Amino acid sequence: MGTSRREFIRMAGTGALILGFSPVLGGCVGVTRSDMTSGSTQEVPVPGLEASMAEILRLASLAPSGHNMQPWFVRRLKPYEYVIGMDKARLLPAVDPDNREAILSIGAFVENLCSAASSFGYDAQVEVIGTSASDEKLVKLTLTKTKPSGFPISRISSRRTVKKGFQQNPLSADHTNTLTAVWPGHIFYFNQDSRHAKCLPDWVAESFKYQTSRDDAQRELANCIRLKKSDALKFRYGLTTESMEITGVAGWYVRTFMNNEDVMGTTFRNQGIDQYSAMAKQGAGWIIITSEGNTVTDLIETGRRFERMALMVREMGIAIHPMTQILEEKRWRDQYTSLHRSAMEPQFILRVGYLDSYPDPVSIRRPVAWFLQT
Numbered sequence: 156m157g158t159s160r161r162e163f164i165r166m167a168g169t170g171a172l173i174l175g176f177s178p179v180l181g182g183c184v185g186v187t188r189s190d191m192t193s194g195s196t197q198e199v200p201v202p203g204l205e206a207s208m209a210e211i212l213r214l215a216s217l218a219p220s221g222h223n224m225q226p227w228f229v230r231r232l233k234p235y236e237y238v239i240g241m242d243k244a245r246l247l248p249a250v251d252p253d254n255r256e257a258i259l260s261i262g263a264f265v266e267n268l269c270s271a272a273s274s275f276g277y278d279a280q281v282e283v284i285g286t287s288a289s290d291e292k293l294v295k296l297t298l299t300k301t302k303p304s305g306f307p308i309s310r311i312s313s314r315r316t317v318k319k320g321f322q323q324n325p326l327s328a329d330h331t332n333t334l335t336a337v338w339p340g341h342i343f344y345f346n347q348d349s350r351h352a353k354c355l356p357d358w359v360a361e362s363f364k365y366q367t368s369r370d371d372a373q374r375e376l377a378n379c380i381r382l383k384k385s386d387a388l389k390f391r392y393g394l395t396t397e398s399m400e401i402t403g404v405a406g407w408y409v410r411t412f413m414n415n416e417d418v419m420g421t422t423f424r425n426q427g428i429d430q431y432s433a434m435a436k437q438g439a440g441w442i443i444i445t446s447e448g449n450t451v452t453d454l455i456e457t458g459r460r461f462e463r464m465a466l467m468v469r470e471m472g473i474a475i476h477p478m479t480q481i482l483e484e485k486r487w488r489d490q491y492t493s494l495h496r497s498a499m500e501p502q503f504i505l506r507v508g509y510l511d512s513y514p515d516p517v518s519i520r521r522p523v524a525w526f527l528q529t
């Protein structure tokens with residue numbers, strides 16, 4: 156006897172809920188980064204831009220950003236002089252009202268740009284020109300020809316945020332030393348069972364739950380979720396089922412039967428809370444990055460150091476997952492900041508852990524032509 160469509164949907168729905176959005180089946184793959192460069196979605200050429208410059212900017216844009224908003228623009232002043240700025244249309248006022256995360260993300264973009272440029276034989280001089288977090292123009296960049304540095308650009312193209320599959324064993328002393336040396340006195344590692352880290356899983360879960368209950372924050376999330384392949388290809392920013400690691404049959408179910416309005420519903424919110432709370436308990440521990448202050452210069456530098464570290468971890472088999480809600484929600488931010496001395500502003504709370512096998516990047520990106528102003 157055949158199963159009716161209604162029954163099937165109910166069963167698929169129940170299955171997805173029971174499985175808790177876990178990966179189960181192969182062959183049910185949502186849109187990924189590799190879909191962005193094939194067939195009708197060929198990269199958009201930028202007339203008058205040297206091929207190496209276009210590639211440097213593309214690599215820069217593989218930087219991580221909150222909700223994958225890609226809050227940057229690049230303005231070309233001369234062939235080797237650029238301004239990097241904050242695109243005011245790509246901010247997240249409900250969860251990032253001070254543009255702190257937008258500027259950290261632009262710092263990561265600058266770091267990718269400098270590393271890629273060095274690999275192509277350019278020395279990049281960076282001058283922070285923004286003086287307030289609401290400024291549009293943040294960084295001036297001047298490139299001069301030099302010898303290629305040998306920096307492996309595969310580190311940029313293979314970096315990704317990972318959320319699932321973390322092992323519980325602590326980071327090795329060697330790895331800890333290498334990562335904290337990226338910014339001595341600012342990057343700290345805490346094992347999951349250390350005194351400092353003990354409060355983090357609970358606070359992450361509580362602050363996430365609170366944020367999920369805020370309709371403005373949830374609406375912001377809903378607006379940047381790309382459930383349909385056509386939307387992912389059209390907007391090329393935001394979160395896909397693959398980048399949220401809702402894979403297999405659960406991903407298929409969400410893509411097929413849910414829409415952006417469902418993100419505002421109780422089922423999606425509660426699933427998110429359960430998943431996030433469970434993830435916060437997994438892994439080796441936490442890396443915390445602090446800065447001295449919150450000036451544009453502090454935030455750009457912090458974003459750069461974060462990315463420098465993020466570009467190293469894949470080779471060590473270490474996953475990084477920013478869990479930012481503690482820093483976004485005032486009650487938890489005040490509580491957490493008070494544990495630090497002055498001139499020690501927590502800017503990144505990163506869950507870390509070893510993986511058995513490292514997945515390839517999947518998050519989508521806009522083509523260079525969309526963020527470059529010539």
Ligand SMILES: Cc1cc2nc3c(=O)[nH]c(=O)nc-3n(C[C@H](O)[C@H](O)[C@H](O)COP(=O)(O)O)c2cc1C
Nearest residue numbers: 219220221222223256259315316477478479480518
């Ligand atoms: C400043 C900042 C904050 C972030 N906060 C979170 C977060 O709270 N939760 C999360 O799952 N991912 C977070 N991310 C990761 C982004 O969602 C991710 O970088 C983006 O989706 C692009 O994916 P990719 O890093 O794999 O390229 C954050 C990233 C940045 C740079």
